[in-house]
Amino acid sequence: MNRIFQSVFAMLIALAAQSSQAALRVVACEPEWGALVQELAGDKASVYTATNALQDPHHVQARPSLIASVRNADLVACTGAELEIGWLPILLRQSGNPAIQPGKPGYFEAAEFVRKLEVPGKLDRADGDVHPGGNPHIQTDPRNISLVAAALSARLASIDPANAGTYRARYDDFKARWQAAILRWEKQAAPLRGVSIVAHHKAYAYLENWLGLVEVGTLEPKPGVEPSSAHLSELLASLQRQPAKMIVRSAYEEERASQWLSERAKIPAVVIPFTVGGSAQAKDLFSTFDDTVVQLLRGLK
Amino acid sequence: MFKYHPLAAALLAAAILPAPAMAADSDLQQLRTEIEQLRAGYAAQMNALEARLKKAEEATAAAQASAAQARETAQQAAAAPAAAPQAATPAASAGAFNPGVSLILSGQYGNLSKDPQKYRIANFAKGGEAGPVSRGFGLSESELGLSANIDHLFYGQANFSISPDNEVAAEEAFVQTTALPAGFTIKSGRFFSGIGYLNEQHSHTWDFVDAPLAYQAFLGNQFSQDGVQLRWLAPTSTYLELGSELGKGNRFPGTDSSRNGAGARAVFAHVGGDVGLSNSWRAGVSWLRMQPQNRSADDIDLNGASVSNSFTGSSRLLVGDFIWKWAPNGNGERTNLKLQGEYFRRHESGSLIYDTAATASAGDYRSAQSGWYVQSVYQFMPAWRVGARYDRLDSGRVDYGSNSASLGATSFSPNKRSLMIDWSPSEFSRLRLQFARDKSVDEVADRQIVLQYQMSLGAHGAHSY
Numbered sequence: 054m055n056r057i058f059q060s061v062f063a064m065l066i067a068l069a070a071q072s073s074q075a076a077l078r079v080v081a082c083e084p085e086w087g088a089l090v091q092e093l094a095g096d097k098a099s100v101y102t103a104t105n106a107l108q109d110p111h112h113v114q115a116r117p118s119l120i121a122s123v124r125n126a127d128l129v130a131c132t133g134a135e136l137e138i139g140w141l142p143i144l145l146r147q148s149g150n151p152a153i154q155p156g157k158p159g160y161f162e163a164a165e166f167v168r169k170l171e172v173p174g175k176l177d178r179a180d181g182d183v184h185p186g187g188n189p190h191i192q193t194d195p196r197n198i199s200l201v202a203a204a205l206s207a208r209l210a211s212i213d214p215a216n217a218g219t220y221r222a223r224y225d226d227f228k229a230r231w232q233a234a235i236l237r238w239e240k241q242a243a244p245l246r247g248v249s250i251v252a253h254h255k256a257y258a259y260l261e262n263w264l265g266l267v268e269v270g271t272l273e274p275k276p277g278v279e280p281s282s283a284h285l286s287e288l289l290a291s292l293q294r295q296p297a298k299m300i301v302r303s304a305y306e307e308e309r310a311s312q313w314l315s316e317r318a319k320i321p322a323v324v325i326p327f328t329v330g331g332s333a334q335a336k337d338l339f340s341t342f343d344d345t346v347v348q349l350l351r352g353l354k
Numbered sequence: 355m356f357k358y359h360p361l362a363a364a365l366l367a368a369a370i371l372p373a374p375a376m377a378a379d380s381d382l383q384q385l386r387t388e389i390e391q392l393r394a395g396y397a398a399q400m401n402a403l404e405a406r407l408k409k410a411e412e413a414t415a416a417a418q419a420s421a422a423q424a425r426e427t428a429q430q431a432a433a434a435p436a437a438a439p440q441a442a443t444p445a446a447s448a449g450a451f452n453p454g455v456s457l458i459l460s461g462q463y464g465n466l467s468k469d470p471q472k473y474r475i476a477n478f479a480k481g482g483e484a485g486p487v488s489r490g491f492g493l494s495e496s497e498l499g500l501s502a503n504i505d506h507l508f509y510g511q512a513n514f515s516i517s518p519d520n521e522v523a524a525e526e527a528f529v530q531t532t533a534l535p536a537g538f539t540i541k542s543g544r545f546f547s548g549i550g551y552l553n554e555q556h557s558h559t560w561d562f563v564d565a566p567l568a569y570q571a572f573l574g575n576q577f578s579q580d581g582v583q584l585r586w587l588a589p590t591s592t593y594l595e596l597g598s599e600l601g602k603g604n605r606f607p608g609t610d611s612s613r614n615g616a617g618a619r620a621v622f623a624h625v626g627g628d629v630g631l632s633n634s635w636r637a638g639v640s641w642l643r644m645q646p647q648n649r650s651a652d653d654i655d656l657n658g659a660s661v662s663n664s665f666t667g668s669s670r671l672l673v674g675d676f677i678w679k680w681a682p683n684g685n686g687e688r689t690n691l692k693l694q695g696e697y698f699r700r701h702e703s704g705s706l707i708y709d710t711a712a713t714a715s716a717g718d719y720r721s722a723q724s725g726w727y728v729q730s731v732y733q734f735m736p737a738w739r740v741g742a743r744y745d746r747l748d749s750g751r752v753d754y755g756s757n758s759a760s761l762g763a764t765s766f767s768p769n770k771r772s773l774m775i776d777w778s779p780s781e782f783s784r785l786r787l788q789f790a791r792d793k794s795v796d797e798v799a800d801r802q803i804v805l806q807y808q809m810s811l812g813a814h815g816a817h818s819y
Contacts (some may be wrong), residue, residue, distance in 0.1 A: 092685055105631065107683040112781075114679065114686070115819050116634045117593030117626025124537055124587045135814070139781070142816040146509060146530070149537035150585045156506065178811075179780060279736045305685055307736075 077213045080153075082131035082141065083110050084329040086163060086205075088338045090130060092227045093206050097216045103144075106331035107305045110136055111182070111277065116142040121321050123148040126159070128212055130205065133162025134169060134189035158212050164189055166204040167197040170258040174326070181275025192328060194259035195235050195342055202227060232337055239264075242346045244353060249295070251288065251320075253260040253280075253302035253311060256327065264349070269297050272310045280310035292318050299352030303327035323352040392627045428818045453502030453510075454813030458558045460494035462487055462806035467798075475571050475794040477749035477763045478723070479651035479665070481606030484570035486792065487563060487804055493518040494806070495524065497558065499815070512554065525556075526578065537587040547577045548585070548597045548622050549640035550696055552673035559817060561692070561731045563788045563804045567745035567770050568725035572671055574606030577642070579618060592637070593626040607669045607700075608644035619643045622673075626819075631684050636819060640673040650710060655760050662711055663761070665719060667704010673697070678818075688736055695728035708757040720754030721763075724748045729772075737778050745770040766796040783809045 077098040081087030087102035094100075104113050111130070113119075121128060122143045131137050145154060153159040169187025176185055191197045206224035210217035246265035252255075253272045261268055266276045270291060274284035292314075298313045300322045308322070315322035325345045326335035332348075335341040432784060464487040465471075473485045487494070492791035495518075501511040512527040528543030546554045553576055565575045581601030588594040603617025604610040611617055620643070626636035650664045674697045681690035699722070706719035729743035745768075752763035770793060785807050792800040 075790045092457065105684065108685045109687055112687060113684075114634065114681075115817065116628065116679075117624070117636050117819060118591075118628045118634065120819075121591060121593040121627075125589055125591070139816050143818050146532065146737075147539070147587070147818070149539045149585065151535060152531040153600055154506075154532050155503075178780075182781065211561065305687075 056095045077127050077209070078125055079130060079153055079218075080126040082129070083192070084331075085198070085338065085341070086130040086132070086201075088329040088341075089198065089205060090128075090209075092338065093202060093223050094216075095212065095219070095223055097219055098128075098209070106150060106326060106328045106335070107317060109305050113137070113140045114156050115140045115147070119144050120147050123153060124150050125155050126150065128159050128161060129153040130161045130163065130209070132164055132189050132191065134164035134186040134191070135184045136164075139203055144174075158208065161205060161208050163197075163201040163205070164191055167191050170262060171255070179275075181273070182277030188255065188258040190256040193257055193345075194263040195221050195231065195238065195338075196263065197259060198338065199228065199231055199235075203233070217339060228284035230339070234342065238342055238346050242349065245349055247354065248299075248351075249297040251292070251300045251311075251314065253298045253300070253306045256303060257301060260345070269295050272300070272302070272314065285310060285314055289314060289317050294319075296320075299323045299349075301325060301349070301352070305329035321352045323348050325349065365697075368649070376691065420437065451502075453500045453542075456490045456499040456810055456812040456815055458495075458497040458499070458500075458556075458808065458810050460461075460496065460558060460806065461492065462494055462563065462804050463491050464489055465803040466800060467802075468800040474652070474654075475567065475747065475768050476766050476796055478571040478747060478750065478768070479649075479653065480570070481574035481649075481651065483575040484802070486790075486802055488518070494808075495557065497556065499813075503532065504529065504713040520702055526599070537589060539585045539587075541583040541585070542581075543581065544578055544580045547579045547599060547601070547620055547642070548583060548643050549587065549620050549671075549677060550673045550698075551636070551638065551677055551694060552696065553577055555818065558808050558810070560731065561739075561741050562743055562772055562774055563786065563806050564790075566696070566727035566729075566743065567768060567794060568696065568727055571723075571725055571747055571768075572607065572698045572700055578605060578619070581616065581618065593624070595624045597622045597624075603644050603646075607646060607649070607671070607702075609646040609649045611645070611647045617645050631680055632682075632819075633678065633680050635676070635678045637676045638674070640675070642673070644669040644671075648706075648707075653761065655709070656762050657760075661709040664707040664710045665704060666700070666706075667702060667719065669702045672699045679819075686733065688733075690733045692731045693728075695726065696729075697724070697726040699724040706754065706757060706761075708754075708760050713760070715757060715760075717757035719753070719757075720755075721750065721752040723750035723752070739776050739778075741772075741774045741776075743770075743772040743774075745772075764796065768794040771793065781814075782811070783807070 076096065077094065079090050079098045079100045080197040081090060081100055081102045083104055084102050084106055087100045090098055090100050103119050103122070104110055131141060151157070164186065172187035173183050173185065188336060202224065206220050209220045220232045247267060249267045249269045251270045251272065252268050255271055255276050257268065260266065270288050270335050272285065272288070276279055297320060299320055300315055302311050302322070302324055304324060304326050311322040325348050326332040326341050329335055329337060329341050331341065334344040434474050460507050466489050468485045470488055476481055496516045497513055499511070499513045504510045509530045509532050513525040513694060515523050516526040516584065517523065524544055526545050528541050528545040530541045531539055534540065548554055550566065552560065553573065567647060569575055579599055579601030581597045583597060583601055585595060585597040599618070599620040600616040601618035620640065622640035624636055624638040626634070628634045645668055647666050648664045650662050653661055653663050655661050677692070677694040679690065701722050703720045705716055707714055707716045725747035726743040727743060729741060731739055731741035733739045747768040748764060749763050749767060754761045770790060772788060772790040774786055774788040776784055778784040787803045788806070790802040792802055
């Protein structure tokens, strides 16, 4: 009996030791932040990504598996700006994890660190599902990723000071590669300046700001409201007066509306990955922007 | 965007205005320099940010302080290029800390073949708010919700419901810990008990107009506790949650009492997980023990006379629940499917006073009764869903002891079939049409047609699984 007790005790000690040595556990609300943590932390962190590129980050079920993952997290990295308001508060409240509650170092909102666009002057749900803090889809501008990376790297170091050196080194390396990549993308995307597009959802404010695209309409009549045939007809008519070069939608959005408009307005419908995993090519942050630029340029032809 | 952005404005002008080639060339040159400037600006920002970051890291050993400063500098750096004025800090006003306010507005039109005033469920004592909607036009419960973090330790929430006959009730009013370690959460106040699946959810999130018969018969529609709840979430990758409640137990199936101790004890366990990308599930088992004293209920005796009986003793309820959700790739925007079911089994033992108004004869009482429902809701296209539900109660064994001469249960099993279709033009509004064939007594079925609206205003609520 005593020996059994001793061996169980030894096992528990071993388990505890193992868990204290284990990597920083990070839950990323969206794939882009999961990919960024991977860039910045490498094997120092184990990343659980709560959503994938084929899911609408506005509408996610607060599934038991997500609650369990947040329960064990040292850091929760999300977009913020109320993008996850329909599900994240439930996960946080039901997790029983004090380390990742808002206000704690374990809770990271990327949108805090960038200048938000489309901050509404008035709030009225008649205008659709508007976000009071501004447009939350900040990840479509790689310069925002730079800003978030700096803040996220510092946050990783503050939560896990033992590995601060590693985070610093990895950040320096990432930053150098990222800056070079931004120059490359901007050069490639130069022909997109001033190009008019129709967007499925108001999700590309930052992308448009970066590349100089001009949005002349959206398939959704209001943010978060399904495209209706009445609205699409109006949009088609307005495109006669103010033509667009292409229709852009994200991987998770339904193709029917953009297909309908594409056939009638005789302009191509383009799918961009929107986040990591949104296309076969978009395997990490770099290839996600590579593919985004390629797809948009393809729409020009 | 281009209202404030000189570059965009220039681009737009360049794109629209038919300019001579020479002018276009110089425009292009200007554009190039502007782009270069912009790029240099961003690079400078990043460098400045990093320099400050590094300084922060060196200067302070306290890791947290460095993070805070980094955040501050990052915010400053990010805000720097803004040509557009932007309120970086929330407006300082007395209202800034107001809790999130939400209001649920709901109403319906009901067409029922039987008078809902005379509604009863054969062989089951009716309690709480059980029963169908009223006939004709009517208001459902309007619900006002307030919620916010109280401080760094507590979260608070209150939901006040206003009934169609203008009674205001605190449906929920609780505080909940947010800072307990090791996966523990304590809730205190009035709250919907964690037993079962549907019980914890507010009625406006239900998929049908009314609660299943089993909820009406065993929990008086929905069971709320005045008490304390302790929950523990296991540190496993599979979701495992254990919970326990102590409550006053003053609501059906319990009664008000003057005791010091707890009149209601509950324990529950939930497990859940994902199967692939498209499926998720949760299953649970719960147990509730109540000690009603002089719980009166209307019944019909063997002579067919309406009587009022009173029960004192112990009521023990076992609930098993299961829910399965499917959405292709976890994206339920276009189509999704929900399958859920719950099983209830109740044992009651104690004494029953038959016909409290006249005879008032006391006798032993023992019963073992059960019930279940299964329902499925399918979203076949965006905004549109159809659903079906089947409810059934098993009258089981009821032993009236010495009152057996006056009272007796039949073998009839109350059941109900419901069909619904609903349309949700946005997350905040829903219209629903429901048809039901309610055979809760051994007579001709009650045919119920209900057209209902449910709308929510204000704070964007988060929905639990």
